[in-house]
Amino acid sequence: MKALAFDVFGTVVDWRSSIIAELAAFGNTRGLQRDWPAFADAWRAGYAPAMDRVRRGELPWTRIDDLHRQILVSLLTEAGIEAGDDEVDHLNRAWHRLNPWPDAVAGLTRLKDRFVITTLSNGNLSLLTSMAKHAGLPWDCVISAELFRHYKPDPEAYLGCAELLDVAPGELTLVAAHPSDLRAAQAAGLGTAYVARPREHGPHGELHVVEPGEFDVVATDFLDLADQLGA
Amino acid sequence: MKALAFDVFGTVVDWRSSIIAELAAFGNTRGLQRDWPAFADAWRAGYAPAMDRVRRGELPWTRIDDLHRQILVSLLTEAGIEAGDDEVDHLNRAWHRLNPWPDAVAGLTRLKDRFVITTLSNGNLSLLTSMAKHAGLPWDCVISAELFRHYKPDPEAYLGCAELLDVAPGELTLVAAHPSDLRAAQAAGLGTAYVARPREHGPHGELHVVEPGEFDVVATDFLDLADQLGA
Numbered sequence: 001m002k003a004l005a006f007d008v009f010g011t012v013v014d015w016r017s018s019i020i021a022e023l024a025a026f027g028n029t030r031g032l033q034r035d036w037p038a039f040a041d042a043w044r045a046g047y048a049p050a051m052d053r054v055r056r057g058e059l060p061w062t063r064i065d066d067l068h069r070q071i072l073v074s075l076l077t078e079a080g081i082e083a084g085d086d087e088v089d090h091l092n093r094a095w096h097r098l099n100p101w102p103d104a105v106a107g108l109t110r111l112k113d114r115f116v117i118t119t120l121s122n123g124n125l126s127l128l129t130s131m132a133k134h135a136g137l138p139w140d141c142v143i144s145a146e147l148f149r150h151y152k153p154d155p156e157a158y159l160g161c162a163e164l165l166d167v168a169p170g171e172l173t174l175v176a177a178h179p180s181d182l183r184a185a186q187a188a189g190l191g192t193a194y195v196a197r198p199r200e201h202g203p204h205g206e207l208h209v210v211e212p213g214e215f216d217v218v219a220t221d222f223l224d225l226a227d228q229l230g231a
Numbered sequence: 232m233k234a235l236a237f238d239v240f241g242t243v244v245d246w247r248s249s250i251i252a253e254l255a256a257f258g259n260t261r262g263l264q265r266d267w268p269a270f271a272d273a274w275r276a277g278y279a280p281a282m283d284r285v286r287r288g289e290l291p292w293t294r295i296d297d298l299h300r301q302i303l304v305s306l307l308t309e310a311g312i313e314a315g316d317d318e319v320d321h322l323n324r325a326w327h328r329l330n331p332w333p334d335a336v337a338g339l340t341r342l343k344d345r346f347v348i349t350t351l352s353n354g355n356l357s358l359l360t361s362m363a364k365h366a367g368l369p370w371d372c373v374i375s376a377e378l379f380r381h382y383k384p385d386p387e388a389y390l391g392c393a394e395l396l397d398v399a400p401g402e403l404t405l406v407a408a409h410p411s412d413l414r415a416a417q418a419a420g421l422g423t424a425y426v427a428r429p430r431e432h433g434p435h436g437e438l439h440v441v442e443p444g445e446f447d448v449v450a451t452d453f454l455d456l457a458d459q460l461g462a
Binding site: 124130139166 | 377
C-alpha cells in the first residue's frame with residue numbers, strides 16, 4: 001500500500017451539520033424560518049440522481065458546483081424563497097466551507113507521514129481546494145472525478161486516480177464511509193478501508209451494514225485507521 | 232488576482248545542484264568519476280526537445296518521468312556507464328527529490344494565506360506530489376500539464392489551469408523564472424510574475440533579459456513577491 005485516496009463528503013467532512021448551519025444563518029439574515037435539516041437533506045438527496053444523469057450521458061459533463069446550484073435553485077423556489085444570484089452563489093459555496101469530523105485533520109496528518117494522501121471525490125477540483133484551505137486538510141494532492149470526467153462509481157475514476165499517482169490499483173486504498181463506493185473501488189482492483197461515520201445523516205440516520213471481511217480495513221475513525229496502518 | 236500558479240523546475244526548486252549531488256552520489260557508490268555538472272546540464276537540455284516532439288504530435292503523450300528516463304538511458308550509454316533497471320529508476324527519481332530555493336517554502340507559506348497556490352508544471356502529477364512531500368512545499372493543489380495532455384507553452388495548459396481553479400484567466404497569475412513561459416501565459420490572458428533565479432544554470436549561467444513593464448510583477452525571490460503582493 002503506497003497511497004490512500006479519500007472520499008470526502010461524509011467521510012472527511014460533516015456535510016450535514018455544516019450545511020444546516022449555513023442555511024440557518026442564511027435564514028436568520030433574511031428572517032426566514034424553515035425546516036433547515038430537511039432542506040439540507042433534500043439538497044444532498046438531489047446530488048446522486050443529478051450525477052447519475054451525467055453518468056448515463058443524459059447531461060454533458062457538469063461540475064458538482066453547478067449540479068448543487070441547480071438543485072438549490074429548485075429547492076428555494078419550492079420553499080417560496082426569493083434570492084439574488086450573489087446570495088445563491090454564496091449559499092451554494094457552503095459546500096466549499098464544510099467542517100471536518102473532529103478526528104479528520106489529526107488522522108490525515110499522521111497518515112501523510114507514511115503514505116501519499118489524496119482526495120478522490122466527485123466534488124470539483126476548485127471545491128475540494130477551497131475546502132482544504134477552509135478546513136486545514138493536509139492533502140498531498142487534490143484529485144477529483146472532474147479530472148477524468150467520470151463520476152464515481154465509474155471505474156475510470158478509481159483507475160484514473162491510480163494512474164495519476166503512478167501506482168498499481170492494488171497499491172492504492174480507497175478510504176470511505178460508504179460501502180457502495182468501496183465496492184466499486186474493490187471491483188476496479190483497489191484496496192478498501194471502511195470508516196464508520198454513524199452521524200453522517202444526523203442522530204437518527206441509518207447505519208451501513210458491512211459484512212465481516214468484506215473490506216481490507218474497518219475503522220471507527222481516522223485515528224483508528226492510522227493506528228491500524230502503523231502510521 | 233485570486234490564484235497563483237507556479238512553474239516548478241528552476242522557479243521553486245534548484246534542479247541543477249540537486250541533480251549534480253544525486254549524480255555525484257551515484258558515482259561515488261559506483262567508483263565512477265565523470266563531469267557530473269555537464270551530465271546534469273545535458274540531462275536537462277534533453278527535456279525541451281523531447282517535450283516538443285510530444286507537442287508536435289511526433290510522440291504520443293509521454294510523462295516527464297518517462298522522457299527523463301529515456302534521456303538518462305542515452306546519456307549513461309554515451310558515458311559508457313552500465314546500470315540496472317532499479318538503479319536507473321532510482322536515479323531518474325532524483326527529479327522527485329529536488330531541493331527548493333532557500334526562500335521558496337517561507338514565501339509560499341505567506342502567499343498561501345492570501346491566494347490559492349498551485350503548481351503549473353510540465354512535471355507529471357506523481358512527480359510534483361512526491362517533490363512537494365520531499366521538499367515540504369505547501370501547495371493548495373497540484374496541477375500538471377499531464378491533466379491537459381498539453382505541455383506548456385501550449386495555451387491549453389494555462390487556460391486549463393484557470394478552468395480547474397474556476398477563475399477567469401485574468402484572475403490567475405503565473406509565477407516563473409522563465410520569460411518564455413510568462414509570455415505564453417500572458418498571451419493566454421493570465422497575469423505574470425517574473426522571479427529572478429540567477430543561479431538556475433549555475434554560477435556562470437546567462438541571465439534572462441526582461442523588458443521593463445513586460446510582466447505585471449518582477450521580484451527577486453518569493454519573499455519579495457509576497458511583499459509586493461501584500462501577503
